[in-house]
Amino acid sequence: MHKQFKLPSRVTRMIVMMTVTTFVPLAIADVEIYGRAHVSVDSLSDGDDQGFNVSSNSSRLGFRASLDVAEGLTGFMQLEQEVRYENGSGNLASRDSFVGLRGSFGQVRLGFFDTPLKLISGKVDFFRDQIGETRNVTRLRDVYSGGDFDFDTRFRNGIHYQSPSFNDVTFDLHYATNTDAGANIDGNNDAISTAVTWETSENYLAIAYERKNDTESEAWRAGAGKTIGDWRINGLVQLATIKGSTLGAAQDVNTYGGGASYKLNSEITLKGQYFIVDADGIDRSAQMLTIGLDYLWNSSFRLLLAYAQTDNESEASYAMSTGGHGTQVTPLTGEMPQGLSAGFRFDF
Numbered sequence: 001m002h003k004q005f006k007l008p009s010r011v012t013r014m015i016v017m018m019t020v021t022t023f024v025p026l027a028i029a030d031v032e033i034y035g036r037a038h039v040s041v042d043s044l045s046d047g048d049d050q051g052f053n054v055s056s057n058s059s060r061l062g063f064r065a066s067l068d069v070a071e072g073l074t075g076f077m078q079l080e081q082e083v084r085y086e087n088g089s090g091n092l093a094s095r096d097s098f099v100g101l102r103g104s105f106g107q108v109r110l111g112f113f114d115t116p117l118k119l120i121s122g123k124v125d126f127f128r129d130q131i132g133e134t135r136n137v138t139r140l141r142d143v144y145s146g147g148d149f150d151f152d153t154r155f156r157n158g159i160h161y162q163s164p165s166f167n168d169v170t171f172d173l174h175y176a177t178n179t180d181a182g183a184n185i186d187g188n189n190d191a192i193s194t195a196v197t198w199e200t201s202e203n204y205l206a207i208a209y210e211r212k213n214d215t216e217s218e219a220w221r222a223g224a225g226k227t228i229g230d231w232r233i234n235g236l237v238q239l240a241t242i243k244g245s246t247l248g249a250a251q252d253v254n255t256y257g258g259g260a261s262y263k264l265n266s267e268i269t270l271k272g273q274y275f276i277v278d279a280d281g282i283d284r285s286a287q288m289l290t291i292g293l294d295y296l297w298n299s300s301f302r303l304l305l306a307y308a309q310t311d312n313e314s315e316a317s318y319a320m321s322t323g324g325h326g327t328q329v330t331p332l333t334g335e336m337p338q339g340l341s342a343g344f345r346f347d348f
Contacts, residue, residue, distance in 0.1 A: 035061040038129060039085045040304065040343025044321055047312075047335020055327035056085040057343065058129040060095055073103045084326065096154065109160040116172040116195030117208040118152045120223040124204070124234035126259045126271040128324060131339040132290025132308025135323030137255050137275045138221070138238050142322055142330075144251070149217035149242050151210060152323070155191060156181060169198045172208075179212065189214045202227040204234075215243045216250075230263040234273075251280040259290075269294040283313040283334075288320060300347050309338040 038057045043050060062080035069075045080095040098111030114122075127133045141150040155176035163171040174193040178184040195208035204225035211218040219240035226233050235258030243250045259273025272291040279285050292306035308320040314334040321339050322328045331337035 029065045029067040032064040033062070034064065034348060035059075035083070036345065036347050037083075037085060038304075038343060038345040040130075040341045042131065042321070042327060042339055042341040042343075044131075044327065044329045044339045045337055046329050047332040047337045050338075053327040054086045055325060055341075055343075056083070056087070057326050058095075058324035059083045059085050059326075061090075062095070069101070073101060076100055076102065086326065098158075098160075100160075104164065106161060106163045109158070109162075111158060112154055112156055113158060113160070114154055115174050115193035115208075115210060116197075117193045117210040117219065117221050118154070120195065120206050120208055120221050121152060121236060123206070124223040124225055124236050124258070126232075126234065126261055126273050127290050127292060127306055127308070130290075130292070130304060130306045130308075130343075131321045131325055131341045132273070132288060132292075132306055133323045133325065134236060134257075134273075134275060136310060136319050136321070137257075137277050137286065137288050138236075139323065140240060140242060140253055142319060143317055144242055144244065144253075149212050149215060149244070151219045151221070151238070151240060155179060155193065157184070168200050169196065171196055179214070217242045217244070232261045234258050234260070236275075253277065253279045257288075267296050269296070277316070277318060279316070281315065283315040286310055286312045286316045286318040288318065290320075302345050304341070304343050304345055306341045307339070308341075309336055311336045 036059055038059050040055050040057060042053045042055055044053055060080055061083050062078060064078045066074055066076040077099040079093055079097045081090050081092045082094045083090040096113035098109045098113050100107055100109035121134045121138055122128055125134045135152045139150055139152040155174060156179055157177045158174060160174045172195045176191040178189050179191050180189055191212045193208065193210040195206055197206040207222045209220055219238055221238045223236045238255040240253045241250050242253060255275060255277050257273065257275030259271065261269050261271035263269050270293055275288045277286045288310040290306060290308040295303040310318045310320040312318055312334055317331050317333040319329065319331050320337050329337060
């Protein structure tokens with residue numbers, strides 16, 4: 001016969017208090033775990049050599065939480081990191097991570113997250129995180145060295161305000177006290193990004209302006225989209241002026257183009273897009289073409305197929321596999337890099 005062991009009442013009360021203290025915040029807050037696994041097999045070339053690769057394409061794991069802190073006020077946070085499925089690695093808070101407060105006034109966020117300018121390209125890009133996505137021809141960082149500019153980035157040390165929606169129109173103002181990781185002393189390394197957006201279930205129209213004050217590089221970007229039956233038609237225009245220590249005089253680089261998708265049925269969507277880069281200087285322009293197919297088994301799991309090529313003039317070196325595509329190939333100047341990709345995407 002076993003003798004029953006009974007904890008002293010003081011110890012029991014302590015354990016109960018510790019348990020309640022640990023789990024009550026989770027019971028009060030609305031907590032969500034989410035993510036995406038997007039991995040592809042690619043044949044990629046730099047315009048000369050070609051090879052096969054396995055690529056994890058902006059795969060992610062994130063945590064969100066929200067909590068009613070007062071009448072009409074909700075506190076919220078997000079912590080998101082990239083997960084490299086092909087290499088078995090990742091960095092905590094490497095993607096949009098912030099804390100904020102929302103109410104009838106709109107919302108305010110503090111942290112590290114996408115700018116309003118960057119969000120426009122994401123809304124109109126049919127191949128986000130695949131080969132041939134728009135960041136190959138709008139980011140510009142990978143083509144022009146010597147300047148602290150990247151027109152598809154996240155601001156470090158960000159302060160963001162978004163207005164309430166008025167007739168489906170919102171206003172965003174995003175300010176970075178310092179685009180580097182260190183402390184702000186002289187105020188010379190700040191940046192600003194702002195946008196006005198009109199969005200409904202079938203329509204999208206936005207215009208944004210962004211400026212990096214250390215180099216005085218700046219860009220205007222406009223995006224538009226329209227759903228007509230089984231068709232979706234999108235377009236984008238970017239007018240950028242870039243400056244940097246090795247660039248000499250300021251250079252204007254304009255990007256414009258668009259694409260369309262068509263739903264054959266509930267499972268198969270055909271899509272394609274075409275963009276032109278018109279840059280200062282002789283033979284510095286390029287054209288990028290991407291075509292592909294999405295096969296949806298359901299809303300969470302899909303097969304993605306894509307072919308992309310970027311036709312560079314003799315002094316240009318635009319890629320077709322940068323942006324959110326994990327395995328990136330630096331193209332040879334004046335050549336035509338190409339890629340063929342097939343991958344799975346699992347959203348949860």
